[in-house]
Amino acid sequence: xxxxxxFDEVVSAVRERVDPAEEERRRLxxxxxxxxxxxxxxxxxxDVDADVLQVGSTARETWVSGDRxxxxxxxxDTSLTRAELERYGLQVGNRVxxxxxxxxxxxxxxxxxxxxxxxxxxxxxRVDAATEIRSSVDRTPFHDRYLSARLTPKTAGDVxxxxxxxxGIRAYGSxxxxxxFSGYLTELLVLEYGGFEAVLDAASAWQPPVRLxxxxxxxxxxxxxxxxxxxxxxxxNVAAVVDAKNVARLQHYxxxxxxxxxxxxxxxxxxxxLTEADIRNHLERRATTPLxxxxxxxxxxxxxxxxxxxxxxxxxxxxxEQQGFEILRSTVFADRTAVxxxxxxxxxxxxxxxxxxxxxxxxEHARGFLExxxxxxxxxxxxxxxxxxxxxxxxxxxxxxxxxTGLLDVALGAQVxxxxxxxxxxxxxxxxxxxxxxxxxxxxxxxxPMP
Amino acid sequence: xxxxxxFDEVVSAVRERVDPAEEERRRLxxxxxxxxxxxxxxxxxxDVDADVLQVGSTARETWVSGDRxxxxxxxxDTSLTRAELERYGLQVGNRVxxxxxxxxxxxxxxxxxxxxxxxxxxxxxRVDAATEIRSSVDRTPFHDRYLSARLTPKTAGDVxxxxxxxxGIRAYGSxxxxxxFSGYLTELLVLEYGGFEAVLDAASAWQPPVRLxxxxxxxxxxxxxxxxxxxxxxxxNVAAVVDAKNVARLQHYxxxxxxxxxxxxxxxxxxxxLTEADIRNHLERRATTPLxxxxxxxxxxxxxxxxxxxxxxxxxxxxxEQQGFEILRSTVFADRTAVxxxxxxxxxxxxxxxxxxxxxxxxEHARGFLExxxxxxxxxxxxxxxxxxxxxxxxxxxxxxxxxTGLLDVALGAQVxxxxxxxxxxxxxxxxxxxxxxxxxxxxxxxxPMP
Numbered sequence: 001x002x003x004x005x006x007f008d009e010v011v012s013a014v015r016e017r018v019d020p021a022e023e024e025r026r027r028l029x030x031x032x033x034x035x036x037x038x039x040x041x042x043x044x045x046x047d048v049d050a051d052v053l054q055v056g057s058t059a060r061e062t063w064v065s066g067d068r069x070x071x072x073x074x075x076x077d078t079s080l081t082r083a084e085l086e087r088y089g090l091q092v093g094n095r096v097x098x099x100x101x102x103x104x105x106x107x108x109x110x111x112x113x114x115x116x117x118x119x120x121x122x123x124x125x126r127v128d129a130a131t132e133i134r135s136s137v138d139r140t141p142f143h144d145r146y147l148s149a150r151l152t153p154k155t156a157g158d159v160x161x162x163x164x165x166x167x168g169i170r171a172y173g174s175x176x177x178x179x180x181f182s183g184y185l186t187e188l189l190v191l192e193y194g195g196f197e198a199v200l201d202a203a204s205a206w207q208p209p210v211r212l213x214x215x216x217x218x219x220x221x222x223x224x225x226x227x228x229x230x231x232x233x234x235x236x237n238v239a240a241v242v243d244a245k246n247v248a249r250l251q252h253y254x255x256x257x258x259x260x261x262x263x264x265x266x267x268x269x270x271x272x273x274l275t276e277a278d279i280r281n282h283l284e285r286r287a288t289t290p291l292x293x294x295x296x297x298x299x300x301x302x303x304x305x306x307x308x309x310x311x312x313x314x315x316x317x318x319x320x321e322q323q324g325f326e327i328l329r330s331t332v333f334a335d336r337t338a339v340x341x342x343x344x345x346x347x348x349x350x351x352x353x354x355x356x357x358x359x360x361x362x363x364e365h366a367r368g369f370l371e372x373x374x375x376x377x378x379x380x381x382x383x384x385x386x387x388x389x390x391x392x393x394x395x396x397x398x399x400x401x402x403x404x405t406g407l408l409d410v411a412l413g414a415q416v417x418x419x420x421x422x423x424x425x426x427x428x429x430x431x432x433x434x435x436x437x438x439x440x441x442x443x444x445x446x447x448x449p450m451p
Numbered sequence: 452x453x454x455x456x457x458f459d460e461v462v463s464a465v466r467e468r469v470d471p472a473e474e475e476r477r478r479l480x481x482x483x484x485x486x487x488x489x490x491x492x493x494x495x496x497x498d499v500d501a502d503v504l505q506v507g508s509t510a511r512e513t514w515v516s517g518d519r520x521x522x523x524x525x526x527x528d529t530s531l532t533r534a535e536l537e538r539y540g541l542q543v544g545n546r547v548x549x550x551x552x553x554x555x556x557x558x559x560x561x562x563x564x565x566x567x568x569x570x571x572x573x574x575x576x577r578v579d580a581a582t583e584i585r586s587s588v589d590r591t592p593f594h595d596r597y598l599s600a601r602l603t604p605k606t607a608g609d610v611x612x613x614x615x616x617x618x619g620i621r622a623y624g625s626x627x628x629x630x631x632f633s634g635y636l637t638e639l640l641v642l643e644y645g646g647f648e649a650v651l652d653a654a655s656a657w658q659p660p661v662r663l664x665x666x667x668x669x670x671x672x673x674x675x676x677x678x679x680x681x682x683x684x685x686x687x688n689v690a691a692v693v694d695a696k697n698v699a700r701l702q703h704y705x706x707x708x709x710x711x712x713x714x715x716x717x718x719x720x721x722x723x724x725l726t727e728a729d730i731r732n733h734l735e736r737r738a739t740t741p742l743x744x745x746x747x748x749x750x751x752x753x754x755x756x757x758x759x760x761x762x763x764x765x766x767x768x769x770x771x772e773q774q775g776f777e778i779l780r781s782t783v784f785a786d787r788t789a790v791x792x793x794x795x796x797x798x799x800x801x802x803x804x805x806x807x808x809x810x811x812x813x814x815e816h817a818r819g820f821l822e823x824x825x826x827x828x829x830x831x832x833x834x835x836x837x838x839x840x841x842x843x844x845x846x847x848x849x850x851x852x853x854x855x856t857g858l859l860d861v862a863l864g865a866q867v868x869x870x871x872x873x874x875x876x877x878x879x880x881x882x883x884x885x886x887x888x889x890x891x892x893x894x895x896x897x898x899x900p901m902p
Contacts, residue, residue: 382901
């Protein structure tokens with residue numbers, strides 16, 4: 001299948017915007033070379049066994065114009081203790097980037113600026129194989145070597161194109177908020193299929209679970225919709241973080257783009273934030289009961305926050321459903337505040353609830369049930385089919401009441417739980433319009449959903 | 452296990468009321484003998500090959516005082532055609548009971564009065580075995596012969612006691628309104644276990660499905676909670692009509708009666724009819740939404756009406772549940788009018804409903820779904836997990852609306868459907884108090900449920 005003239009035209013227009021200009025590339029590589037040389041000089045000075053290398057998309061010419069992070073890795077010998085590695089790593093970083101700040105991922109590293117570029121200076125161990133890494137940053141040089149040996153100017157250009165396409169469809173990024181496609185995964189897919197259009201063709205026809213193994217060395221099975229065995233580590237799925245929804249989204253938009261290529265699809269407008277009036281209109285049109293729990297989020301990075309918010313939302317959904325409330329859709333928002341947002345189709349319950357007892361023939365249990373409910377049931381015990389049944393008084397008849405009194409009893413993310421213990425607001429119905437100033441855009445994404 | 456003094460005392464008091472007085476029995480047997488002789492005389496006169504016998508509980512001394520039906524069967528030779536049998540049968544009936552009226556079950560028969568007793572004069576075929584019957588009435592003489600050969604004055608007395616007990620717990624009668632224990636079944640159970648108390652002991656410990664086979668000749672399996680193989684027909688379950696609820700009810704009350712014998716349990720007061728105020732109190736306490744469909748019932752006997760009402764109720768329940776409405780309990784009432792009565796816990800739905808499409812990867816279906824909903828969905832299509840989803844406008848948002856517009860589209864009993872086509876009232880909420888004059892007692896049984 002070939003996209004045709006219109007496809008080529010659109011792709012050219014996108015390339016125009018994603019391919020870094022010659023001048024930008026030269027400046028970046030010059031700066032990177034200087035940084036490497038400076039880091040090497042510090043290592044000499046410290047007399048420690050290490051080497052320096054530029055890695056990442058800017059090292060491989062696969063960065064999208066504007067995303068100009070320079071990643072410099074300092075690889076230390078494995079004879080160093082972790083404490084030594086961290087100390088030397090920060091020394092190199094601080095001397096190369098005296099105005100930088102120390103950041104913490106798996107190791108501490110130094111992040112700063114040089115010539116207008118964002119620079120990360122990251123210490124890692126120089127291990128013999130990607131399967132022997134001590135922390136995930138040790139893997140990066142192997143990925144870099146693998147890709148650098150295989151990418152050509154053409155495929156690197158197609159990586160840039162595919163990355164932009166994924167950004168356009170909100171599926172780019174392996175952070176745990178997005179759960180999309182990482183840069184490395186993007187590059188492997190382009191290499192695997194041969195180019196941008198070939199990736200779209202292939203993705204259009206995927207029948208998940210999809211398993212790709214470029215080096216044909218994987219033996220582990222994974223329970224993910226997309227499995228791409230890491231060429232540098234047979235036991236790792238590069239696409240493990242990719243949510244089923246993002247696989248489906250790529251399939252949907254790949255088909256759409258092949259059928260109707262569009263520059264705008266790669267550079268979409270932001271969602272127009274909804275106004276309070278917009279929300280009121282939606283609520284009137286839907287006749288559902290929205291419920292928002294707003295609180296001060298714990299002071300953790302997004303990669304820790306979002307999984308906990310989702311776990312908390314799931315816990316709340318389960319709690320509500322066990323009480324007989326019914327949920328149409330739900331989501332989480334986070335910015336200065338965090339929000340668990342649910343839209344209920346059944347938000348109130350009657351004052352009695354059915355409670356089934358044992359079959360009448362199970363005499364021992366039957367006797368216990370009858371004794372228990374002889375006086376405490378509102379109605380019954382009576383017999384339905386072969387069982388005892390009572391109708392009990394409900395303690396909670398409104399979803400809002402459940403949230404106000406029972407939220408801390410459902411399964412919550414640990415730090416979200418602590419944050420909720422400090423208090424939370426419950427907004428119900430039209431009161432959710434109070435979220436507009438902070439979350440108008442997120443509400444647009446919720447109330448005007450797209451694939 | 453033995454019931455003890457208190458048990459004996461209560462049983463004696465019940466026997467007092469259920470054992471027919473000597474005078475009543477003598478009068479009845481005299482009348483029956485006269486009827487048999489008169490029928491034989493008519494047969495002689497007609498010169499047809501037939502004999503006459505008294506059958507049923509009054510023939511076996513197992514009738515409960517006050518239930519004084521005399522059943523006289525005229526058994527014709529199998530060489531007669533069915534038309535001949537019916538003609539001769541009515542001739543005998545009309546000459547013996549000149550003031551009687553013709554009734555129609557499987558055959559026509561004559562029903563009338565004599566000396567204050569209700570008399571049925573029923574024609575049947577004289578077949579060689581119960582397995583060769585042409586209609587179910589042909590079986591009766593075999594049942595009669597089997598039981599008469601085995602019942603003693605003691606066991607006959609215990610049958611009367613057990614029948615009264617079953618009446619007291621509302622489980623006596625094999626009509627399709629009650630779906631309880633027939634007279635024949637009651638007698639077989641007393642014979643099987645040896646007496647009234649032994650039946651209660653056994654029933655207390657039943658683990659349904661229970662299978663009894665007095666003649667040890669059954670090979671067919673039945674999917675009923677209680678199976679009693681007919682001693683006169685190995686392929687018939689005498690208890691086929693008994694509802695699981697009535698088996699459970701017998702178990703429950705057998706345990707209760709053994710633990711705490713009570714004359715009142717055998718002769719319970721009628722349910723006090725509820726007043727409109729009672730119903731309003733219940734509804735307030737329950738906070739549910741009752742919905743009653745009232746209509747003129749089809750002109751059929753109860754054994755045809757009740758199964759159809761139940762089937763119609765089930766069809767309506769299914770229809771409502773498919774629309775997302777939720778039902779706590781439901782029942783049917785019938786007297787001059789018929790009622791499908793439901794009590795809803797969810798009686799309204801929002802204006803949108805979730806509708807799941809195909810997984811995105813099923814390209815052919817996915818395309819069809821997208822085309823269908825490109826413009827017609829209220830929200831979406833969007834992706835959830837690996838599927839397309841839309842939120843559609845609901846056509847029906849209230850249970851009442853569903854009943855008013857869609858009742859005739861659900862699975863209904865055939866003659867009930869015809870009756871509903873002529874029109875029906877829908878009563879919702881406190882409006883169901885309008886049922887009180889006709890169904891106050893039935894509503895008491897619903898709103899004050901007992902085992």
